[in-house]
Amino acid sequence: MSGTIPAVVLGGTGYVAGELLRLLAVHPRLRVAAVMSDSQPGESLVSAFPHLAGAYDGMRFESQEQVRSRLTREPLCALFSAAPHGVSAPLIDSLLGAAAAAGTRPRVVDISADFRFRSAEDYAQVYHHPQGAPERLGQFTCAVPEHLAELATEHVAHPGCFATAVLLASVPLLTLGLVSPQLFVAGVTGSTGAGRKPTPGTHHPVRHSDLYAYSALAHRHAPEIAACARAASGVAAEFAFVPHSGPFARGIHVTVQASLARPLGTAEVLGALREFYARAPFVRVLEGAPRIKDVIASNYAHLGVASDGRTLAVMCAIDNLTKGAAGGAVQWMNRMLGLPETEGLTAPAPGWT
Numbered sequence: 001m002s003g004t005i006p007a008v009v010l011g012g013t014g015y016v017a018g019e020l021l022r023l024l025a026v027h028p029r030l031r032v033a034a035v036m037s038d039s040q041p042g043e044s045l046v047s048a049f050p051h052l053a054g055a056y057d058g059m060r061f062e063s064q065e066q067v068r069s070r071l072t073r074e075p076l077c078a079l080f081s082a083a084p085h086g087v088s089a090p091l092i093d094s095l096l097g098a099a100a101a102a103g104t105r106p107r108v109v110d111i112s113a114d115f116r117f118r119s120a121e122d123y124a125q126v127y128h129h130p131q132g133a134p135e136r137l138g139q140f141t142c143a144v145p146e147h148l149a150e151l152a153t154e155h156v157a158h159p160g161c162f163a164t165a166v167l168l169a170s171v172p173l174l175t176l177g178l179v180s181p182q183l184f185v186a187g188v189t190g191s192t193g194a195g196r197k198p199t200p201g202t203h204h205p206v207r208h209s210d211l212y213a214y215s216a217l218a219h220r221h222a223p224e225i226a227a228c229a230r231a232a233s234g235v236a237a238e239f240a241f242v243p244h245s246g247p248f249a250r251g252i253h254v255t256v257q258a259s260l261a262r263p264l265g266t267a268e269v270l271g272a273l274r275e276f277y278a279r280a281p282f283v284r285v286l287e288g289a290p291r292i293k294d295v296i297a298s299n300y301a302h303l304g305v306a307s308d309g310r311t312l313a314v315m316c317a318i319d320n321l322t323k324g325a326a327g328g329a330v331q332w333m334n335r336m337l338g339l340p341e342t343e344g345l346t347a348p349a350p351g352w353t
């Protein structure tokens, strides 16, 4: 396939949409054709994202009707949804319906939670409202790209930011039978994980210079993590998940602990993880402890290991907006369109932010 492929972004003024636009600005094969904004159609992209000035000068957010019309004209299109859960599924459903009626075939990566579960009942139990397009659930696969060799559905549901980090750390342990299937996870996320709109619990003065757990053992992403881990590894594991609010804007650090199934030292587990991810260009297994500054604003995931022969700890650091959202979505879209998986994503982290 030669030339550029048009890309369309939904949820246009949000943080994940902004990160998608930053990545797509330098993508050699995907070209941003339209960015939909429900709240600011007609406004300039640069007014929402001043850091993208120069890349999108003159471009304006489009309304849902404009985007719908564009999707019926483009024979092939990369459609990214960075809309909130509950909004994303009915929006995608309506846009795909219009495209199908016109004979066009957008490929979708949904970064919201709407297509992560296999059943509408499981979704409703966690999100407390009906899933918005149950008849389309079978068209989506939810997985980290590193854990699925062959995609069998037309579209993809991104597993999310915490889930990406937890799954990268834990799926090899379960697949290789290194640990008993009861995993204890502590994760720390930066404030961009909560989106653009401040709330009493996520506002900068509250989070700044502080660290605290929230939704301990009751976070809604825990069932998604367990379902994804089971699909990827074939093991029904329990995840006891305690998320924390970190005093930084970007980044996620998780520590997964479990009892070893047999005595293994740090070097042996490092070797097993390195082999498991030998063909995963974005995963690096380190000798030392991974740090978020080494992956911020990049699509790389850093893993570290510690074993005392009985208990294993695997640490993972990613950028929540990049590998945990927009970068992981572009990685999937590259594969769905038959492009090299790494296209547009290999820039290293800046190191100092």
Ligand SMILES: NC(=O)c1ccc[n+]([C@@H]2O[C@H](COP(=O)([O-])OP(=O)(O)OC[C@H]3O[C@@H](n4cnc5c(N)ncnc54)[C@H](OP(=O)(O)O)[C@@H]3O)[C@@H](O)[C@H]2O)c1
Residues within 6 Å of the ligand: 010, 011, 012, 013, 014, 015, 016, 017, 036, 037, 038, 039, 040, 081, 082, 083, 084, 085, 087, 111, 112, 113, 160, 161, 192, 193, 194, 195, 196, 197, 320, 321, 324, 325
């Ligand atoms: N932030 C992260 O680290 C992260 C990581 C993984 C996954 N996600 C998921 O990615 C999606 C976007 O996250 P985000 O952090 O970018 O969120 P955000 O900053 O709150 O942006 C979401 C955008 O969706 C649009 N939107 C459309 N209808 C809406 C409605 N009824 N209520 C609120 N917003 C509406 C808004 O843009 P317009 O008004 O311009 O349309 C809004 O700016 C979410 O589903 C989130 O769960 C986020």
